[in-house]
C-alpha cells in the first residue's frame with residue numbers, strides 16, 4: 001500500500017514538474033548583433049518557477065558540505081544567494097574590476113576582443129573552505145574559468161560549478177573540464 005502511494009506521489013510530482021525553459025525569454029540582437037540573449041527575468045518573476053530552480057540546484061549538493069557559494073557578477077548574485085540560503089552556506093561576490101572595496105585578489109582573462117578581470121575580497125572565505133561556484137549562463141566558459149582560478153588561488157576547495165542555463169554549442173564545458181559541472185537548462 002505504501003509502495004503504491006509512493007508511486008502515486010512520484011507520478012503527481014512529475015506531472016507538476018515545471019518546465020523551466022518556458023521561463024527563459026530569447027531576446028535576439030541584444031546587446032549586439034549575432035547574440036540571442038537569454039533573459040531570465042520571467043524565471044525570477046515567477047515565485048513557483050524560481051523556487052523549483054533553487055530546489056533543483058540545491059538537490060545536487062544535499063550530501064556534500066558547502067561552506068561558501070560564490071556568485072559571479074551580476075546575474076550570478078540572484079540565484080547564487082538563494083542557493084546559499086537553501087544550502088545554509090555563506091555567499092561571496094565575484095565582481096568585475098573596480099566594484100569591490102578593500103584588499104582584493106584578481107584574475108584577468110581573454111575575451112574575443114580584449115581582456116576582462118574578476119576580483120574577490122581576500123578575506124571572503126578561509127583557505128580550505130568548500131566552495132560552490134554559480135553563474136546564470138555558461139557561454140564560452142571564460143568567466144567561470146577565471147573565477148575558478150581566483151577561488152583556487154585563495155585556497156578554496158572547488159566542489160562544483162553550476163549554471164541556470166548552458167549554451168551547449170559554445171562548448172564552455174571544455175574550459176571547465178574535470179570540474180563537477182551542472183546546468184539546469186541546456187540549449
Ligand code: AMP
Pocket residue numbers: 035036037038039072073074075135136137138139140141142143144172
Ligand atoms: P562566458 O564567459 O562566455 O561563459 O560568458 C558568461 C557570462 O556572459 C555570463 O555571466 C552571462 O551572464 C553572460 N552571457 C553570455 N552569453 C549570454 C547570453 N546569450 N545570454 C545571456 N547572458 C549571456
